[in-house]
Each structure stands twice: as C-alpha cells, then as structure tokens.
Amino acid sequence: MGFLFLFPTAFLSCALLVSGITYSEFVHPNFTASNLQYAENSGSFLTSRNGTFKAAIFNPGAQQTNFYLCVIHVASNTIIWSANRDDPISNSGEMYLTSEGITISDESGNPKWSTPAIPSPAYAMMLSEMGNLVLLDRSNNSLWESFQHPTDTIVMGQLFPVKASFSSAVSPTDLSTGDYSLTLSSSDLHLQWRGLLYWKLSMDTKAYINSNSMVEYMAINRTGLYLLGGNGTVIIQVALSLSDFWIATLESSGRFIVKSFSADDWMDDFVGPSDSCRIPFLCGTVGSCRDGSASNTCSCPSNFHSVSPNRTGCVPTDGSYSLYPTCNSTDHSTHLIPSVLSYLTIGYGYDYFGSQFSGPVRSRVNLTACQDLCSGDCSCLGFLYENSSGDCYWIKSYLGSLISDIQRGEDLLGYIKVLVGSSPAKPGVKNDQSTKFPLSALVLLPSSAFILLIVLGSLWWRRQRISRDRDMKAGQYNLPSPEEPDAFQIPGLPKRFDYKELEVATDHFRTLIGSGGFGAVYKGTLPDKAVVAVKKITNLGIQGKKEFCTEIAIIGNIHHINLVKLRGFCARGSTRLLVFEYMNRGSLDRILFGNGPVLEWQERFNIALGTARGLAYLHSGCEQKIIHCDIKPENILLHDHFQVKISDFGLSKLLGPEQSSLFTTMRGTRGYLAPEWLTNSAISEKTDVYSFGMVLLEIVSGRKNCLLRTQSHSLEEDSSGTRSSSSSGSGLLYFPLFALEMHEQGKYAELADPRLENRVKRQDVEKLVRVALCCVHEEPSLRPNMAIVVGMLEGKIPLGHPRMESLNFLRFYGRRFTEASVIAEQENEENVLLYSQANACPTSTTSSSRKSMSYISSQQVSGPR
Structure with missing residues (x-):
C-alpha cells in the first residue's frame, strides 16, 4: 500500500520587498531581524503564503530572557521548530541572512547559532505553507531546510528519516534540549530518557504492524501516523480521525503526542506511552507513581520521603543515608571505603520502566547474588528481585521514578543503593575517610564476610537436607526430572x-x-x-x-x-x-444468553470495543504475537461496570495428544471457526478476526448463531427459552446468513436484540453489523486486522464495505445447516448433534435439549473459562 504525501516545493513567484513590519513569504540576503525591531508583531518577520505559519524572534511564555528563531503555527501560536534552542538570545539579539546562510548573534554580535556550510550562495529564505523554512539558490534549488533538522515536532507532509532523532524541550518556556528523545530505527519508533528506552510504537495497542520490512521514514497524513518502507510500503501505522492539520510532538513531560487542531483548540488523538506512569521521571528520583491511576498520584516508598512538594523526587528518611552517585564513563572508581555502601529496601510491589526493555541481568539467582552483582558495578543504582523466577533486574545509570504495581503483589522486591555516613564521594574524587580507614579492617572485613557466607551456606544446605529427608519419608517428594x-x-x-x-x-x-x-x-x-x-x-x-x-x-x-x-x-x-x-460477573455468554437483566446497547458496544482492543494487543502489541484460536463469549469475561477481559489466550498449545479428540484436529469452537481450518491453510491472526466477527453478531442479536424458525417473521422464544427469529418454513436458521440478508436489504433493526425494545438506533446496529461482516470474509486477506477494527468501532476509520463475493459461503453453510435440521426432525432422534462443515451450530430434535446441548458442547470443546 502506498500513500501520497505532500512535499515542499521550492519555487519563487514575484518576490515581495520587506520593509519595516511588512509580511512576506520571502526575504533576501542582507536581511536583519530582532524581537525589538518587530516588537509590534511579537517578533514576526516572515509568513507563509496563506498565513498558516510565521517565522519570528520569539519568547515563549512571554518571559523576557530567552528569545529564539522559531517557526510558529499562527492559529494556535504553537512552536513547531526552533533554531537556537540551546543558545537563546535577548530581545535585542539579531538574526542575519547572508549569501552564506543564517546566523543568530547576541546583542554584542557574538555568534550563537548558524546554518551549516551551503553548496552555493543563498538567494532567498522562504517559509512554505507547510511550515518549512527553506534557503534557496537562484535556480530555486533547496540549500537547507528546517524540516531536515527537527527539534521536537514534525508536521503533516514532513518526512522523518530512519536514524533521525529529536529531543524534548526542558519546559514550554525553556526550549533547550531536555532529557527525553525520539529516535526512528529501521524497525520501530523509540522513546528514551537519558539514553534509556521506555517506549516503542510497536508495543502500543493502537499501532498495527503491517510488515516486517525495513523502515525508511515516518510521516503523518490526514488519516494516520505511518512508518514507511521503500515505495511507501506501510510497516507500522496508527489510524487517526480525519483532520486537515496534524502535528506529532515530544513534550517536555516525556509524552509523544499526535494531535489535531480544530475549533481553536488542540485535540490529543494518540499518546505514548498511554500509561503516564511509564514515563521515567514523572515523579522524580525514586518517586512512586500509582500504575493506571487517573490522577497519577506520586508518593515515596518506604524508607524515603519527599524533598519538596514539586515532585522533584524522594530521599532516604534517615539522614545518615544518601543516594549512591552515578559513575561516569571514564572513571568507574568511586574511591569509597567498603563500609559506606549499603541498600535501603523500598518493599514489595514496585516496578521500574527499564525492566520491560532491558530484561533481567541474571536469572535463577538468589537475593544475595543479585545484590552482589549490583554492588560490583557502579552503574547499578538499585535492583528489583523477583521471588518467583529468581530474576535480577537493575536500575541502571540513572535513578528515575518507580511504578506502583499492586498486581505483582509480594513477588517483586526492590532495593536502592545508598551510602552510609558521610556525604557521597563523587566519582573520580578521593574520599578523605579512605585514608584514615585502618588497613587491618580492609583485610579482615572481606575475610569475615567470606567466612560468614560459608557458615550461612552450610546452615542452609543442612536445613534443605533435613527438609528433603522429611518429605521423602512422607512420600511427598519427587526428584526433579x-x-x-x-x-x-x-x-x-x-x-x-x-x-x-x-x-x-x-x-x-x-x-x-x-x-x-x-x-x-x-x-x-x-x-x-x-x-x-x-x-x-x-x-x-x-x-x-x-x-x-x-x-x-x-x-x-x-x-x-x-x-x-x-x-x-x-x-x-x-x-x-x-x-x-x-472476574466477578462471569463470562459474556451467561449474561448475553441468560435470563438476567438485558445488556443495554452501550454496554454491548463497550464489550465489543474492549474485546477488540485486547485482541489487537495480542496480535500486534506484544513482542511475541499471540493468536488466541478460541474467541467466543465463554472466553470473554466481565468485571465490575462490565470491564472486559479476554481469557485463555496462549493456552491452546498446552493440549496433549490425548485431548485431540475434543478439537477434531482443529482448535477452537464450532460456530466460531474460520473457513481456513477446513482447508489446512495457514492459520494467522485473521483467524481470530473471523471469530470476533461471529461474536459481534451475537452481541448485536443477544442470541446464539442458530435460531429456531416458525411461520412468522418475528422474534420468539421456544419452549426452552431460546429466542428465535422466524420466517416461512420450519427448522433452524443460520443467523450469520440472516444477518447477511438483512444487510443486503438494509433492515438492520431486524437484527437487534428484541429485548432492547427500540432502545437502539438503526445506524448503531448497522455499524456493528458491517464491522462483523467484514470480519467474517471467507478470504483472510480481505478481513481487517484488529487494529483497523478498533479504529472503525472508535469512529476513527471509515466503516468497511462487506464484499459479497467473499460472503457467499455463508449461503452454502446456511443451506447445509437447514438440511441437517430437517433430517434431524424427520428422524426424530433426540440429543443428536449435527454439524454442517465447521460452522454449523449444534442441533437436536427436541427443543428441550437444544439449549443445553449447545451450551455443553461449547464448554467441552474449548475448556474452562
């Protein structure tokens, strides 16, 4: 798939002379500008042709000390690029345009910033309607462009090439380079804090991975954010709602935000990371952020207290301790005596942003070994120890914020490295105490520690031996195989x-x-x-x-x-x-098909959207793709306020050969199986998409995919309480086919759960039905991926149009299903389950057994919820 992006075109029309404060899209060499000179226009001296952007010597936040050469989006007064971000000037500092390029100097004439050497003399400087500041030669060729040197923002039409990077500002009023940076690699988009990775685009639930090809550049158009390969091939995409103007910026807070401007205000459409507690320095040094909290409350862990109310971090409560200093790259020696190094526990239930990306330093070790590893490296400033796995994670190089993760409970124990007694010695600076420390102690301390370790190890081994002997006598101990x-x-x-x-x-x-x-x-x-x-x-x-x-x-x-x-x-x-x-509300099938209170339409929609988001994460948000293979209402669990959670993901591979009869060589549940299971075709994430489409039809109708038919065309209940859609004829109706027929006729209201009693709009039903039919296309390549499904449900992507040629197989299944039900009625055999191919619902000749047999079969095939 290729996308056409607008590129800045370097051309000159009739140049307008600039004098005083007259605006123009061009200026020529020997031009000078300062904030004082253009004070009446807030320092602006250049505008794009239609006035969308302006260039100015600008002081963000109206502060009076730092002035920068900026390109500004006029309607929102938002800076999209700055030149001298690390060398601000005063209001009397000047920008010079000469044939050699642009130079910015302070009030004394000392150069602060300039463009690099250009291949030929500059003839003009132009500000394009896309916000690109360009130097042109006499032949209108581009000599230098601001788009090639982004600061913290890119705009629509701007290409951000692979291996390029930019950094956040320190604050909205201080544009100097901050601690957060964004980098585009050949495979992904990364966010880093002081060089430490804390977010990847591919791991976000809203990002869809379309290809494993090499990324060449990033760009934004009217519909989305894209990482593109050669010839415009989409590698990773984030769907956005339609807008005429988008920017992507790395804020000073560390958040990467894609936002649109409309109605005089910015709207955030995509934020990474979505959980702001994953931002490394949100709560300062050793500050703890409550994971998933809407208010992102910051606090200090045990043994630490806040140094100020401004979230600058936490320090040891006991004043005799101080945080261990970071060692530099040239001298890893801290020149500290052994006795001053110690650790303060922060307790259980804390995580650290780096653990997700760097992985454990060592696995299957005990707590003491983990501590020893950290003690031996001055770049280790603390560690997290996972009891269940013996994994040892380091807090390395810089101390950021902690994440309070109550889900991990008493499994993850954290420690922060500290110094005891005197103030910490800086790396490379000799501590005076070290010269006064007795030489005998330097010899005896390590020896004593070694002897103590031997004694403790012997006691532990003896205890384990006694415990093993006791268990073996009781017949409860199995030697490891x-x-x-x-x-x-x-x-x-x-x-x-x-x-x-x-x-x-x-x-x-x-x-x-x-x-x-x-x-x-x-x-x-x-x-x-x-x-x-x-x-x-x-x-x-x-x-x-x-x-x-x-x-x-x-x-x-x-x-x-x-x-x-x-x-x-x-x-x-x-x-x-x-x-x-x-999950206290149980599975979706019990609520959707049971006799309890009816699910309102908004609750159904939220369940559908939550399920879609969970599947999208399994398919494209995990480092290892997971295909569920058994999406059905029984595996969709609900908690308070109908919070949706998918269960049994990744467990189908655990089945042994003795259980294969439950699947008849296939994984999943009949009624939700994609056609490719029957043809031995490759199984992909599109298999889950098909199952989701079938579940979506059931969410709309509030009934199983097989329905009892009577002579009328109304929705009734049989003697077992199963609601049914009826028309001429008798037997069972294959509901997906009925949904297809109603879609062709535009009768979407016929498909809604009758218990809603017209409490749902026709267009809302149409939306879910069209999405469902797109998901159940026979050809997997025609089915949307789950990221696209989420976009359609959220309204950020236009609804797809079901392809009739890829849905005709439902007519075949419907005919076979009807034939099976007629045969069952003629033979009058009770409790006989008949299937048509892989998609027929279980049937029986008696209404009393129909409901129970269908429910039992579903459980037997897939396993417990």
Whole structure:
C-alpha cells in the first residue's frame, strides 16, 4: 500500500520587498531581524503564503530572557521548530541572512547559532505553507531546510528519516534540549530518557504492524501516523480521525503526542506511552507513581520521603543515608571505603520502566547474588528481585521514578543503593575517610564476610537436607526430572505458588466455577484477601510440562486492561495450576444468553470495543504475537461496570495428544471457526478476526448463531427459552446468513436484540453489523486486522464495505445447516448433534435439549473459562 504525501516545493513567484513590519513569504540576503525591531508583531518577520505559519524572534511564555528563531503555527501560536534552542538570545539579539546562510548573534554580535556550510550562495529564505523554512539558490534549488533538522515536532507532509532523532524541550518556556528523545530505527519508533528506552510504537495497542520490512521514514497524513518502507510500503501505522492539520510532538513531560487542531483548540488523538506512569521521571528520583491511576498520584516508598512538594523526587528518611552517585564513563572508581555502601529496601510491589526493555541481568539467582552483582558495578543504582523466577533486574545509570504495581503483589522486591555516613564521594574524587580507614579492617572485613557466607551456606544446605529427608519419608517428594520447571531456566516466570497454599485458598477446591477440556476452575482467596480463579489443568501430555512453563512465561508478562491477568502458577506432578484474577460477573455468554437483566446497547458496544482492543494487543502489541484460536463469549469475561477481559489466550498449545479428540484436529469452537481450518491453510491472526466477527453478531442479536424458525417473521422464544427469529418454513436458521440478508436489504433493526425494545438506533446496529461482516470474509486477506477494527468501532476509520463475493459461503453453510435440521426432525432422534462443515451450530430434535446441548458442547470443546 502506498500513500501520497505532500512535499515542499521550492519555487519563487514575484518576490515581495520587506520593509519595516511588512509580511512576506520571502526575504533576501542582507536581511536583519530582532524581537525589538518587530516588537509590534511579537517578533514576526516572515509568513507563509496563506498565513498558516510565521517565522519570528520569539519568547515563549512571554518571559523576557530567552528569545529564539522559531517557526510558529499562527492559529494556535504553537512552536513547531526552533533554531537556537540551546543558545537563546535577548530581545535585542539579531538574526542575519547572508549569501552564506543564517546566523543568530547576541546583542554584542557574538555568534550563537548558524546554518551549516551551503553548496552555493543563498538567494532567498522562504517559509512554505507547510511550515518549512527553506534557503534557496537562484535556480530555486533547496540549500537547507528546517524540516531536515527537527527539534521536537514534525508536521503533516514532513518526512522523518530512519536514524533521525529529536529531543524534548526542558519546559514550554525553556526550549533547550531536555532529557527525553525520539529516535526512528529501521524497525520501530523509540522513546528514551537519558539514553534509556521506555517506549516503542510497536508495543502500543493502537499501532498495527503491517510488515516486517525495513523502515525508511515516518510521516503523518490526514488519516494516520505511518512508518514507511521503500515505495511507501506501510510497516507500522496508527489510524487517526480525519483532520486537515496534524502535528506529532515530544513534550517536555516525556509524552509523544499526535494531535489535531480544530475549533481553536488542540485535540490529543494518540499518546505514548498511554500509561503516564511509564514515563521515567514523572515523579522524580525514586518517586512512586500509582500504575493506571487517573490522577497519577506520586508518593515515596518506604524508607524515603519527599524533598519538596514539586515532585522533584524522594530521599532516604534517615539522614545518615544518601543516594549512591552515578559513575561516569571514564572513571568507574568511586574511591569509597567498603563500609559506606549499603541498600535501603523500598518493599514489595514496585516496578521500574527499564525492566520491560532491558530484561533481567541474571536469572535463577538468589537475593544475595543479585545484590552482589549490583554492588560490583557502579552503574547499578538499585535492583528489583523477583521471588518467583529468581530474576535480577537493575536500575541502571540513572535513578528515575518507580511504578506502583499492586498486581505483582509480594513477588517483586526492590532495593536502592545508598551510602552510609558521610556525604557521597563523587566519582573520580578521593574520599578523605579512605585514608584514615585502618588497613587491618580492609583485610579482615572481606575475610569475615567470606567466612560468614560459608557458615550461612552450610546452615542452609543442612536445613534443605533435613527438609528433603522429611518429605521423602512422607512420600511427598519427587526428584526433579528434566521436564520439571526447576530443571531448566526460563526467564520471566510469574510467581510460583505452593500446592498446599492454593489448596487452602480454594478450601480444598470446593467452589467449582467452570469446567471443560483443560480441567476445572475454582474460586479462591489468597492470604492478601485477593479473590482469584484457580484453573486446574490435567493431562498435559509427554512434552506438556516444559511447554507449560514456556507459555506462562509469555502470558505472565502480558499486561493489558482487556486481558485477564495471570498472577502465578503451581506445578505438582502431572497437575498444573494457573492462578488468575477473578472476574466477578462471569463470562459474556451467561449474561448475553441468560435470563438476567438485558445488556443495554452501550454496554454491548463497550464489550465489543474492549474485546477488540485486547485482541489487537495480542496480535500486534506484544513482542511475541499471540493468536488466541478460541474467541467466543465463554472466553470473554466481565468485571465490575462490565470491564472486559479476554481469557485463555496462549493456552491452546498446552493440549496433549490425548485431548485431540475434543478439537477434531482443529482448535477452537464450532460456530466460531474460520473457513481456513477446513482447508489446512495457514492459520494467522485473521483467524481470530473471523471469530470476533461471529461474536459481534451475537452481541448485536443477544442470541446464539442458530435460531429456531416458525411461520412468522418475528422474534420468539421456544419452549426452552431460546429466542428465535422466524420466517416461512420450519427448522433452524443460520443467523450469520440472516444477518447477511438483512444487510443486503438494509433492515438492520431486524437484527437487534428484541429485548432492547427500540432502545437502539438503526445506524448503531448497522455499524456493528458491517464491522462483523467484514470480519467474517471467507478470504483472510480481505478481513481487517484488529487494529483497523478498533479504529472503525472508535469512529476513527471509515466503516468497511462487506464484499459479497467473499460472503457467499455463508449461503452454502446456511443451506447445509437447514438440511441437517430437517433430517434431524424427520428422524426424530433426540440429543443428536449435527454439524454442517465447521460452522454449523449444534442441533437436536427436541427443543428441550437444544439449549443445553449447545451450551455443553461449547464448554467441552474449548475448556474452562
């Protein structure tokens, strides 16, 4: 797919002479401007042809000390580029245009900034209607452009090439280079704080990865932000609502924002990172930000207190401690005596922005080894230790803010490196105390520590030996096999629970809340009062144990508001337990198809949108793409206020050969299976898109995809309570085909859940039906990806048009489904399930069994929710 972007065209029309404060889009050499000279126009001396942009010697925020050569968007008075950002001048400082380029000098005539050497004499300086400040020669060739040297913003039509970067300003009034930077690599867009990565575009839920080709440049047009390859190929895209003017800027706060200007105001359309607690210095040094909090409340962890109310950070509460100084790249020696180095704990439940990108320094180590590693490197300023996996993460080079992550509970323990006693010695500067420290102590301290370690190690080994002997006598101890989780290293495993701990939490697995092919699910309460769902998995197969650990290492590190959080696991013999957060409203199928209060339309829409966002994250937001393979209402769970979370993602690979009969060589649930399952075609994320489309039709109608038909064309209930759509004839109707027919006739109101009683607008139903039909195209390439689906639901992307030629297969399925139902009625065989290809709903000859058999089959095929 290629996109056409507007490029600045260097041309000259009749040049207008500039005198006094007269505006022009051109000025010529021997031109001089200062803020004082153009004070009546706020320093402006040049405008674009239609007045969209202006160039000025400008003082942002009306402060009177720092003046810059700026290009400004007139309507919003927003600076999109500045020249001398690190060398401001006073209001009497001047800009000179000569044949050699542009020079900015202070009031004494000392040069502060200038353009680099140009290949030929400059004939004019032009400000284009796109906001590009350009030096031209006599042949109208570009000699230098501000677009090629962005500061902290790009605009529509501006190309940002690979390996280019720009930096944030210190503040809205101080345009000097800040600590945050944006860089475009050949594969992604990165945000960094002092050189440390804290965000990637590809990991954002609104970004869709279209190709793995090399990125060549970034640009914005009227519909989106794009990372493009050769010939305009889209590599990564972020869909935006339609607008005539967009800018993308890295704010001084560290947020990357794409925003549009309309109605005299800016509208933020895309923000990265979406969770501002992921901004490295939001709460200052060692300050803690509450993860996901709307107010982003900052506080200090235990053993630390705030140094000021202005979020500049936290320092040790005990004045005898001070933060460890950062070592420089030329001298890693701190010249500190051994006794002054120590650690202060910040307690459990804290995360650090760098952990997500740098990974652990070492895995499967104990806490002492993690501390020793940090002590041996002056660039390590603290560490996080994960109890469940033994992973050791460093807080390296610079101390930023912490993230309060209550979901990790008592699994992640943090420590900050400090100095005890005297003020910290600066790297490379000798500490006077070191000369007074007794030589004997320098010898005895390491020896004593070594002896102490030996003693402690012996005691630990003896204790483990006694414990092992006791367990073996009780017949409860199994020697580790090569397949056991402890026998190999898999970084990133979530918390590992003891079996007895979960047995107590579930009251000996008393409260069953689900069952199926994987095993059973029980409700439990952990010691910290957190309510959880414990999934007991059995029959993993011969190779299932190692695959189990690999899978939970992946899904245990996935954090998204629309995905069920895995809190931990337990491995005992052939039994595996997964511990998930508990969703108190249960699964969507029970609310959607049950006899409880009807779901209102807005609730249905929110459920559809939340599900789409969760799938989009699985497909393109994770470092490792995850295809769910079993999207259905039973695997869509709901919490308070109908918060949506997808469950069972990434677990289908755990099934062993002995369970293959449940899937009849396919993964997923009949009624939601994409056609490619039948043709042995490649399975991709578009398989989930198809299933989502089927679920979306059920959300609209409030009924399963198979409906009982009677002689009328109304919506009725059969004797079992199943609502049905009826028309001439008898038997069962394949609802996706009925939806297609109503779409062709424009009768969308016929498809809405009748229990809504006209409390939904026709256009709202049409929106979801059209999205659903686009998702169930027979050809996977014609289905939109989930990022596009989210865009269509949010209204940021125009609705797609279902392709009839790729939906005709529904007519075939419908005919086969009707034939199956007629045969079942003629034979009058009760409790016989008939399927038409992979998409027929389960049927029976009696209405009393129809509802129950359909529900049971769905659970048996996919496993517990």
